[in-house]
Each structure stands twice: as structure tokens, then as C-alpha cells.
Amino acid sequence: MNQPTPSQPRPSSPDELFGAACGHARRTAVLGSVEAVLGWDEQTMLPPAAAAHRADQAAEMAAIVHRQRTLPEQADRLERLAGSSLATAGTPEQRATIRLLKSDVEKQARLPQRLVEELARAAVEGQQAWVAARASSSWEGLRPHLVRMFALKREQAACQRPDLDPYDALLDDYEPGARWRGVAERFALLREVIVPLVQACIGSSRRPDDGLFSQRVYPVDAQQAFVREVAKRIGFDFNRGRLDTTAHPFCTSLGPNDCRITTRWNDRFLPTALFGVLHEAGHGLYEQGLPREWYGLPPGESASLGIHESQSRLWENSIGRSRPFWNWCLPLAKAAFPQALGEVGVEEFHDALMVVRPSFIRVEADEVTYNLHVMLRFDLERAVVHGELAVDDLPDAWNERFERDFGMRPPDNAHGVLQDIHWSAGLIGYFPTYTLGTMFASQLLAAIRRAIPDLDAGLATGRFDELLGWLRREVHAEGRMLESEPLIERVTGMPVSGTWLAESLRERYGRAYGL
Amino acid sequence: MNQPTPSQPRPSSPDELFGAACGHARRTAVLGSVEAVLGWDEQTMLPPAAAAHRADQAAEMAAIVHRQRTLPEQADRLERLAGSSLATAGTPEQRATIRLLKSDVEKQARLPQRLVEELARAAVEGQQAWVAARASSSWEGLRPHLVRMFALKREQAACQRPDLDPYDALLDDYEPGARWRGVAERFALLREVIVPLVQACIGSSRRPDDGLFSQRVYPVDAQQAFVREVAKRIGFDFNRGRLDTTAHPFCTSLGPNDCRITTRWNDRFLPTALFGVLHEAGHGLYEQGLPREWYGLPPGESASLGIHESQSRLWENSIGRSRPFWNWCLPLAKAAFPQALGEVGVEEFHDALMVVRPSFIRVEADEVTYNLHVMLRFDLERAVVHGELAVDDLPDAWNERFERDFGMRPPDNAHGVLQDIHWSAGLIGYFPTYTLGTMFASQLLAAIRRAIPDLDAGLATGRFDELLGWLRREVHAEGRMLESEPLIERVTGMPVSGTWLAESLRERYGRAYGL
Structure with missing residues (x-):
């Protein structure tokens, strides 16, 4: 052999x-x-x-x-x-x-x-x-x-x-064809929307309240059953996968029929596991949708981490934080957590999902500030690879940049430079794919809305087959035949841009915060 | 490389x-x-x-x-x-x-x-x-x-x-140096004690009662904490190992510091998990006691499956079913299962461990009839390997032999020929090592009692370090330097024999059944 x-x-x-x-x-x-x-x-x-x-x-x-x-x-x-x-x-x-x-x-x-x-x-x-x-x-x-x-x-x-430029050489492993200058330009444009949006949200007199998550108890065993059911309903096949517990949630494939997702549990904050699992199950649906007959060969492989992330962000944010989704899902959640959610209406529940609040930990960040976390890491790791910043200076550089972007300083390194596993695992050049994927997700959603005009009606009744079918056909079935940008352009009929993400954030959070 | x-x-x-x-x-x-x-x-x-x-x-x-x-x-x-x-x-x-x-x-x-x-x-x-x-x-x-x-x-x-004879060639993989004729002779001698002992137990007017196990509820989460604590107290190092759940309990080493044991849980029968874990932890103590500096080389390997089984049986039966052990352990069990065991005394508890009752499933068998299960499998697999029995005839041969040995016929193949994973996994020539190991365990215990006269006092106070120290020094530290029989002979100073096992069963169960 x-x-x-x-x-x-x-x-x-x-x-x-x-x-x-x-x-x-x-x-x-x-x-x-x-x-x-x-x-x-x-x-x-x-x-x-x-x-x-x-x-x-x-x-x-x-x-x-x-x-x-x-x-x-x-x-x-x-x-x-x-x-x-x-x-x-x-x-x-x-x-x-x-x-x-x-x-x-x-x-x-x-x-x-x-x-x-x-x-x-x-x-x-x-x-x-x-x-x-x-x-x-x-x-x-x-x-x-x-x-x-x-x-x-x-x-x-x-x-x-x-x-290649050394950072590009690493980036290319995760996002074939991407180059750091292009990424930096896109991120700069996005910052121009996100930074003022965050400021506006913080300064608004109308503020969504997520107390129904943070001030109520969601027993872990009920969470386990609930998120498993949600993952199953959106299409994750547990006959070909598993859900387990880890410190750092992830998705990995051990074979064409063996996709494993993980999450962590917090009985005082349901979104940790709920959106963690929607995110990882989104990755898992992609893995489970790749052409099995091409396993181990490019047509059976994922296109890039950015495309992977587009799938996870789509399910986590575009679907999972949408009002129609909760029209369907809230009754399930109420049945799982009668004490915490018995009296809650869909308006109030959805509102609680739209909180923007600067915080130290990336994986717990809201949808808007999340991208600032990513940009910080991208800039720092690029500077280290380019020899502009010493590893020894990372903690200070982190804290200074964080204070500049978020208006507060991490109380310790666990809430700063030590929070992510990526660098210690050698995943350098990986972070930017998170925000690239989030951009792709918004662009894909726009195309999906054109292709499936009654998408919201499906979400509101827990029918995800048309949406998943579109993703399977347009994205998953393509494997690694195209690089991410040509793939997104072909599927959406538009050049890749952060506009859809910027618009989506401005529109949805503007509404939630009455801006 | x-x-x-x-x-x-x-x-x-x-x-x-x-x-x-x-x-x-x-x-x-x-x-x-x-x-x-x-x-x-x-x-x-x-x-x-x-x-x-x-x-x-x-x-x-x-x-x-x-x-x-x-x-x-x-x-x-x-x-x-x-x-x-x-x-x-x-x-x-x-x-x-x-x-x-x-x-x-x-x-x-x-x-x-x-x-x-x-x-x-x-x-x-x-x-x-x-x-x-x-x-x-x-x-x-x-x-x-x-x-x-x-x-x-x-x-x-x-x-x-x-x-070699073909069956011996397979047996030699698991028990180097062992030959089937010698095994058959030892088993025949043991049968001469066990068959009449089982008959006498069944016919006795004094019969230990295990209703306190089979008719009470032992919540699985309490079992998990309890058996984990017991495994830890006898010396299993969870820093270098794990305990998980499977259909078929086993112990395996994934590395010199990564020994994994498994069990199954039955909330209506505590002994399933309790003795399952004592057994597998016994294997685990051996694995954890092998000389790490010789990892991957014979001095760092286990001597044979029989020696492995001697360690598991020693902890499961010689220690785990002893009266002094329960003097120490019963208060722990009562704390874990206050509803089921609140009123139970050590006499009654120990009595419940001594039930002899023919049953269909090997891994749930009592200590005495267990060996008849092993002998049946040994005889059948040897006959197939020797071409005396066709695979197609295994179910009938199983059921007939079972009826002869146990006085009852399996109601279906799940309770007969299909119950064990071994043959389907290619573990042929493996079964006899269970009873060989049980024989070794009894012979070792006799030597331990000579070396540690106050063994029972240690057990009764939950001190296992002297016993484990002896096993580490005399057996574990030897690795695979000697084959099983020379090792047992050197450690115990006596030729290998089933006498100790036969005597131990006759004596302990004779007492329990008033024979």
C-alpha cells in the first residue's frame, strides 16, 4: 500500500x-x-x-x-x-x-x-x-x-x-487564493460600518435586554436534549455524526460518515450552547453534504475555511437569529425550559438575541463586535509573521488594541491573548476566514432570498429542506472545484463584497436599537 | 522514520x-x-x-x-x-x-x-x-x-x-507458552469441583439472597460517582486514564499514560457496574504499573492475557467480594445509595454478593458458574478451529452444551452464541485466558496472604497500598520478561494449579450456602 x-x-x-x-x-x-x-x-x-x-x-x-x-x-x-x-x-x-x-x-x-x-x-x-x-x-x-x-x-x-509573502503562504492553506492585502482592505471597509454601529448601539436609549438568558437557569441536561433536537431538525444527521462536550467548540470529520461537533454548556446563559451548536452544525451540514463518492479527492473536499464559515454563520446568525426561525423554535424552547421561558413571547425572545455588548471573549461575542475580535487577531498575527511584532510583545499589543477597539482593557491574559487555542495549535492565518465567511454568508443569504422567495415561511414552520437543498446543490456539491471567491461569485451572481454583511448588520441592529 | x-x-x-x-x-x-x-x-x-x-x-x-x-x-x-x-x-x-x-x-x-x-x-x-x-x-x-x-x-x-497445532498457534498469541491439551486438563479438574458445587448450592436450603440488588433502584448518576471513587481508592489513576460507557466493558491502553476502562450501567442491578469497574480497574492497575521506561518493548509489556486477567479477577473477586473490603466500602455505598442501602448491614450485603445462580450471559454470571461459560466457549472454538465443528452448527452446539452444563436452554441466540463480541472481533483462543487468569488470581492471593499477614485489616480500612505495592513489585514490574506459568511459579513459589481456585470457591461458597 x-x-x-x-x-x-x-x-x-x-x-x-x-x-x-x-x-x-x-x-x-x-x-x-x-x-x-x-x-x-x-x-x-x-x-x-x-x-x-x-x-x-x-x-x-x-x-x-x-x-x-x-x-x-x-x-x-x-x-x-x-x-x-x-x-x-x-x-x-x-x-x-x-x-x-x-x-x-x-x-x-x-x-x-x-x-x-x-x-x-x-x-x-x-x-x-x-x-x-x-x-x-x-x-x-x-x-x-x-x-x-x-x-x-x-x-x-x-x-x-x-x-508568496509569508503570511499569504499560511493564509493560502486555509483560504486558497486569498491574499492579506485584499483581506485587510475588506476589513477596513467593514470597520467603517461596524465601529460606528457599535458606538451607536451603546449610546442608544432603546436597548434590547438579554436578561432572560443571563438571569435565568437553563439546566444542562435540558439544553443537551434541546440543542440536539434543533441540530437534528435543521438537518444534521446523527447517524453520521456526534455531539460532544469540549472547552473550545469545534467541528471535525473523522471520515465521510463521521462528522463530530462539540459545544460547551452554561446553565446561566443558553446562547453559549444554542448558537455554538447551530454554528458547528452548520459546519457539519457542509461536511455531510460533500459528495461522498469523491471522498479524499478535491471534488469531495470543502472549498476553504471561509466557505466552511459561511455555512456555520448562515445557520447561526442569518437563520438562528431571525424572527421567523423563533416563531417555529420558541415553542420547542419553552417545552425544554418551562421555568425560564414559560411566559416569554417571540418578540421579547428575539429582542434578547440582538444585544450588542463589547466583551472580552471572542467565542461569546455578539454578532457585531465579533468581527472586531477577528480583525484584532488578524492584524497581530500578520505583524508577528512579518517580523513587525515580537511574540513577547503580544500581550501588551493585544491589550492596547483591545482597549482602542472595545473601550476596555482585559483584566488578565486569560481574557486577552490566552483565550484562543489557534496560535498554540499552529493555526496561523486562520482567523481572517471567520469574518470572510461571515461576509460570504450574508452574500449567500441575499442570493437564497432571491431563489426562495418564501424562505421565511419555511423557517417559521420548521421546514429547512428547501434551504438545505439549495446549499447542498449550489455550495456543498461543488466540493473544492472552485476557490472561495469564484464560487461565491458564481453562486450569487455578484462580485464578493462585505456590503451585504455591513447592510445586514446596520439594518437588523439599527432596527433592534431604534437607530 | x-x-x-x-x-x-x-x-x-x-x-x-x-x-x-x-x-x-x-x-x-x-x-x-x-x-x-x-x-x-x-x-x-x-x-x-x-x-x-x-x-x-x-x-x-x-x-x-x-x-x-x-x-x-x-x-x-x-x-x-x-x-x-x-x-x-x-x-x-x-x-x-x-x-x-x-x-x-x-x-x-x-x-x-x-x-x-x-x-x-x-x-x-x-x-x-x-x-x-x-x-x-x-x-x-x-x-x-x-x-x-x-x-x-x-x-x-x-x-x-x-x-504448532492451529488452535495452539492462536492461543499462543494471548497466552504465550500455553497449549490447549494442558488447558483442557486443568479445566477438566476444575469442572470436577465446580459442577458438584453449583448443584450443591442450587439444592441447598440456605440460599444467599441478592434481592437488595435486584429489587432496589440504584440511580445511574450515583453509580457513576460511586464506582469512580472506588476505582480511585484502589489506586486507578484518572490522571492517566478514563472511565466510559460501552455495551461490552473492556480495558485498553492508548499509551503509557492513557489507560481507558469502560462499563455499562443498570439501575436495577448495582453489581453490573460495580464489579465491572473493579474488574476493568484491575486490568488498568496492571497497565498503569508496567515499567514506563520500557514502553513499547517486552519489559514494558504485559506478560499475557492470563496474567492480565489474574489482576482483574483479584480485584473483582478476591478483594471485591471479600467481607473486609465491604467493612470499609459499605459506608461509601450507603452514602451513594441511601434509599437502597440505608438499612443494610455488612453481613446482609456481603451475603448478597455470594449468590450462585445459573444464567445465560457470561459477563453477568456469578463467580462460580462463570468458569463453565468459559469452558463451553473454549471447547466450541477449539472444535471449530480443529475442523470438528462447522461454524453453521455453532448455535445448536452452544445450546446443547449449555443445557447440559446449566440445566436450561437459551431462549434465543442473543442469550446464547451471539452474546460475546470475541469471535466476531477475531479474538479466537482468547476465552480460556479468563479462567486461567482466575486460577492465577487465587494462587497469587495465597502468596499475598503469606507476604501480608494483615491484608484483611488493610482492606477493612480502605488501605490498598501494601497490596498494590506487592502486585506492582512482583507482577507488574516484571513486564513480559517471563511467560505466565514461570512468572506465577516464581512469584508464588508453587507450581501452577487450579487447586487454589477450587479450594477458594468450595470454601467461600460452601460457607455462604451452609454446605
Whole structure:
């Protein structure tokens, strides 16, 4: 399996070559999915003392997967396929598969084996250090891990894409085709709407009140049953997935029929789990909607993290915070939490979802200020990668920028630079995809409203099949055939822009705050 | 990592060779532990539709591990080490490592890669089929999987140990050095005590009553906290392990600091979880007591399944069903289950643990009849492997033998041939180690009583450190340096025999039943 069977003749027709290349890529994907099992287990199940061994396991697997990915026989097959008739006259899936497998292999082949192993090990060790450092708000506990990780990632950038700016090289792993200058421009335009909107909300005399969430008790076992039911009703298939508990909610696929989402629970604040699960289930619906017959190959892969995030944000915000959705869902919520919600009307409930309030923790932020959290991280990580900011200076830089954007200073590093797992896990260049995806979601929703004029009537009666069907057909079925911007442009018929997000926020929150 | 780095000179001194061989074996063990992660997750977490992909993952990993294990460079190193001074004048650990790594590699190398992959795949598919077949009591659902599995295991036996009887070749995987004729002789002697003892118990006018378990409610959440506390108090380290829920309780190590035990819960029968966890924690204490510095090498491995079972049975039966243990533990149980146990005295409680009652399900059997369940499976699987019994005839053969031994016939196959996961998972030759281990446990306890005269006083006050210290020192620290029989003989100073088990059962149950 590792090596081609020697007795087999070297395949020569383009179709044979294509079959052999896909077979190898699929088997490599199966091994890659074993890494996903290790990762999921690490986040949800790992006993405290087991982290060092998990790092060994991750490093061994990373080395094996890397070797499989960069096997010279596979590179040779792809080279020959790229010059074959299939590369120009094959089906769209075949052409995309040849092109993307080839560039993936070339990119991987530029990474030394040692670096691959070290990155895998540093990610596990960094994440475990992060858990302890955040718990004790100790910057010193994480600092050396971040120094090491940023250095490794800069090395990775230089090896992997010597043709690109180092931050772009990392960003390209998560959002193929995106470049930091373009992202920065879009974010700047968005800031011009969001910063004054936040100020206006804070200064308004009409203020939505979320006391019905923050001042009432929502028993965790009732939450578990409720959010599971909601996830199921919007279409998440528990026959092909799970919902578990973690400190940091996420979604991961361990195989084509094994999508796992997680959340955390707060019995004094229902939105934590509710919107956490709507968000992760949105990711999960995308994973469950990818073409299974192309598993392990580009037509069966997600297009980018931004597209992934567009799906999660769509369900979390565009649907989950809409009035029609709660016309349907509030009775379910009342049945689950009769004590807390017995007397609440849909107007009052929906109002409570529209609170804008600057806060320290990104994953608990409201829909509007959330994007300021993302921009802060994007600017800081870019500055570190570009050598404009030292890792040692991150806590101060964070706190100063936070104060400037939010008007308050984090009381400690746990509420500041230590709050997110990403950097310690090596996910650098990842943050901007959150807001890119949120922009995509708003643009998609506009297109969906054109395609499904009675969308709200469906939401108000708990029918999500038409919406999900559209997403499946227009987005999920496309896999990774297009990069995110061409995909969004094709699906929506409009150039990518933050306008829809800006408009949506201004309109909905303007109404909620009587602006 | 897969291949030795070409630029490195071929190591030549025995110490260098030994270091290289151990390094390779350890890295292979790390990969093997990834297989354990897949297995644990499969049993505890896998979404229903994900089984096929898990089989793909297991097959890919089995192939990679097998290739690592049988790498010609490693075989060459071990060949040279076997002829070196270390093989005769090294430390005992070095000598055992050389000898056992060499025989392991040779055994593995006799298995074709195809067979290894097919066995891994058949095990996952068989286990998933078993879950469904047992749930619907459908023999036909499992039959083709067992036909395939027994055929594969016979092929494995023939390849792996052509020098041995085929059943012995399989048995030797679990209990190195054991041979079926010797096992059959020991079991026959034990039957001579157990069969009349069961008859005498059933016919006795004094009968212990376990109504306090079967007729009262033990809430599952209270059980979870209680058994976790008990496992912790006897020494199971939750910093290096976990306790989870499964249909079929087990213990597995995912790494040197990652031992996972599972149980099931029955709110109408406390002993299910209580003795399940004492049993699995006994396995876990052994795993946690193996020399970590030798992880992945024979001195850091368990000696055999029989020795493993001796540890679980010791804690479950010799300790967990003893009167002194309950002098300490009953107050804890009363605090956990005040409704069920508020008025119960230690005499009455202990009495309820001593019920002998023929029943259909092995894992719910009492301590005495349990061994008859094992002997039945041993005789049947041996007959199939020897070609004396067809897989198709297993259900009838099971039911007839069961009726002969237990005086009743299983009402359906779920209560008969379908109850155990082992055959569908390829664990053939495994069953006899349950009763061998139980024999070892009784023999060990006799030695422990000589070494720790005030053992009962310790148990009665919840002090297990002296007992655990003895096990750690005498058994756990030995790793796989000796086969089970020489190990038991050295530790106890007596030849291996079923006498201690027979005597212990006769004495304790004779007392409980007034015989």
C-alpha cells in the first residue's frame, strides 16, 4: 500500500493513471482521517498525563501521511496526467482533481519531513500547554510554545510557498487564493460600518435586554436534549455524526460518515450552547453534504475555511437569529425550559438575541463586535509573521488594541491573548476566514432570498429542506472545484463584497436599537 | 522514520544495534497505539454509519504497522543482536528484549500483508455486524462474518506458527507458552469441583439472597460517582486514564499514560457496574504499573492475557467480594445509595454478593458458574478451529452444551452464541485466558496472604497500598520478561494449579450456602 506493488505494470493510459492517482490519494486521505481521530480524541477525551504520548502519535502519523502524500510515484503520475488529454478534455471533476492533487503534492513535497513531524508535535504540546496556561492566566506558560510555533510556521511558509509573502503562504492553506492585502482592505471597509454601529448601539436609549438568558437557569441536561433536537431538525444527521462536550467548540470529520461537533454548556446563559451548536452544525451540514463518492479527492473536499464559515454563520446568525426561525423554535424552547421561558413571547425572545455588548471573549461575542475580535487577531498575527511584532510583545499589543477597539482593557491574559487555542495549535492565518465567511454568508443569504422567495415561511414552520437543498446543490456539491471567491461569485451572481454583511448588520441592529 | 535514514552509518556495536532496534520497536509501538485509539473510539463513540470507513482506517493502519514490524532492517538488527554478546551477557531486560523482539518479528513476517489487512477489516466489520445481530438476535446476520473470520484465523495460525497445532498457534498469541491439551486438563479438574458445587448450592436450603440488588433502584448518576471513587481508592489513576460507557466493558491502553476502562450501567442491578469497574480497574492497575521506561518493548509489556486477567479477577473477586473490603466500602455505598442501602448491614450485603445462580450471559454470571461459560466457549472454538465443528452448527452446539452444563436452554441466540463480541472481533483462543487468569488470581492471593499477614485489616480500612505495592513489585514490574506459568511459579513459589481456585470457591461458597 505504501509502495506500488512491484509486480503490477506501470499504468499508462490516462484513465489507468487517473485511477491509480485517485486510489493513492484516497488511501492517503484515509490515513489523514486517522490523524483527525487523534485530534478529536485529544480535544474531548485525553487524560491529562497522556499529552506527551499523543504528541508522539501525532508526529509519527504526520510523518507517515506526509510520506504518502509526497510519494515520488504519485508525483510522477500527476506529472504525466497533467500532460495528458484528461487534463484538458476530462470532466470538470477530473480536471480539478489533476490540477489540485498536483499542486497539493508539490506544496507538500517542499516541506522537509523533520518540519512536518515537528509541527505536529508542537501543535499537540502547544495545545496542552494552552489549556494549562489559560486556566492559570499564565502568559509565561504559553510564551515559549508560541515562540516555537511562530518560528516553525515562518519556516513552513518559506518552504511551502517561496513565491508568496509569508503570511499569504499560511493564509493560502486555509483560504486558497486569498491574499492579506485584499483581506485587510475588506476589513477596513467593514470597520467603517461596524465601529460606528457599535458606538451607536451603546449610546442608544432603546436597548434590547438579554436578561432572560443571563438571569435565568437553563439546566444542562435540558439544553443537551434541546440543542440536539434543533441540530437534528435543521438537518444534521446523527447517524453520521456526534455531539460532544469540549472547552473550545469545534467541528471535525473523522471520515465521510463521521462528522463530530462539540459545544460547551452554561446553565446561566443558553446562547453559549444554542448558537455554538447551530454554528458547528452548520459546519457539519457542509461536511455531510460533500459528495461522498469523491471522498479524499478535491471534488469531495470543502472549498476553504471561509466557505466552511459561511455555512456555520448562515445557520447561526442569518437563520438562528431571525424572527421567523423563533416563531417555529420558541415553542420547542419553552417545552425544554418551562421555568425560564414559560411566559416569554417571540418578540421579547428575539429582542434578547440582538444585544450588542463589547466583551472580552471572542467565542461569546455578539454578532457585531465579533468581527472586531477577528480583525484584532488578524492584524497581530500578520505583524508577528512579518517580523513587525515580537511574540513577547503580544500581550501588551493585544491589550492596547483591545482597549482602542472595545473601550476596555482585559483584566488578565486569560481574557486577552490566552483565550484562543489557534496560535498554540499552529493555526496561523486562520482567523481572517471567520469574518470572510461571515461576509460570504450574508452574500449567500441575499442570493437564497432571491431563489426562495418564501424562505421565511419555511423557517417559521420548521421546514429547512428547501434551504438545505439549495446549499447542498449550489455550495456543498461543488466540493473544492472552485476557490472561495469564484464560487461565491458564481453562486450569487455578484462580485464578493462585505456590503451585504455591513447592510445586514446596520439594518437588523439599527432596527433592534431604534437607530 | 519508515526507512532508516540512508546517510546514517549502519550501527555496528551491540549497544548501538540495541539502541537502534529498541528505537524502531518503540516507534512501531507508538503506531500500534494509534490502532488502539481507533479501537477504543470504535467501541465507545462511533456513529452508526461510520463503520465502513473505520474498517478502512483499521486496515490501512494494520498494514502500516505490520510493515514497520517486519522491516528487513529490523530483522537484520535482531539477527545480529541474537549473535552478539548482549544476547548472553546483557542485563535480563536486554536479553529478554532481544529474544522476544526477534521471535515477534519472525512471527509477524510469516503473515502476508494481505492477510493482516483483511483480518483488521474483518474485525471491524464483524464487530459492527455483531452489534446489529445481537440486538435482533439474528444468527444469520453474524454467520457469514464468523465463517470468514474463522477461515482467516485458521490461515493466520497456519502462516504464523506452522510448527504448532492451529488452535495452539492462536492461543499462543494471548497466552504465550500455553497449549490447549494442558488447558483442557486443568479445566477438566476444575469442572470436577465446580459442577458438584453449583448443584450443591442450587439444592441447598440456605440460599444467599441478592434481592437488595435486584429489587432496589440504584440511580445511574450515583453509580457513576460511586464506582469512580472506588476505582480511585484502589489506586486507578484518572490522571492517566478514563472511565466510559460501552455495551461490552473492556480495558485498553492508548499509551503509557492513557489507560481507558469502560462499563455499562443498570439501575436495577448495582453489581453490573460495580464489579465491572473493579474488574476493568484491575486490568488498568496492571497497565498503569508496567515499567514506563520500557514502553513499547517486552519489559514494558504485559506478560499475557492470563496474567492480565489474574489482576482483574483479584480485584473483582478476591478483594471485591471479600467481607473486609465491604467493612470499609459499605459506608461509601450507603452514602451513594441511601434509599437502597440505608438499612443494610455488612453481613446482609456481603451475603448478597455470594449468590450462585445459573444464567445465560457470561459477563453477568456469578463467580462460580462463570468458569463453565468459559469452558463451553473454549471447547466450541477449539472444535471449530480443529475442523470438528462447522461454524453453521455453532448455535445448536452452544445450546446443547449449555443445557447440559446449566440445566436450561437459551431462549434465543442473543442469550446464547451471539452474546460475546470475541469471535466476531477475531479474538479466537482468547476465552480460556479468563479462567486461567482466575486460577492465577487465587494462587497469587495465597502468596499475598503469606507476604501480608494483615491484608484483611488493610482492606477493612480502605488501605490498598501494601497490596498494590506487592502486585506492582512482583507482577507488574516484571513486564513480559517471563511467560505466565514461570512468572506465577516464581512469584508464588508453587507450581501452577487450579487447586487454589477450587479450594477458594468450595470454601467461600460452601460457607455462604451452609454446605
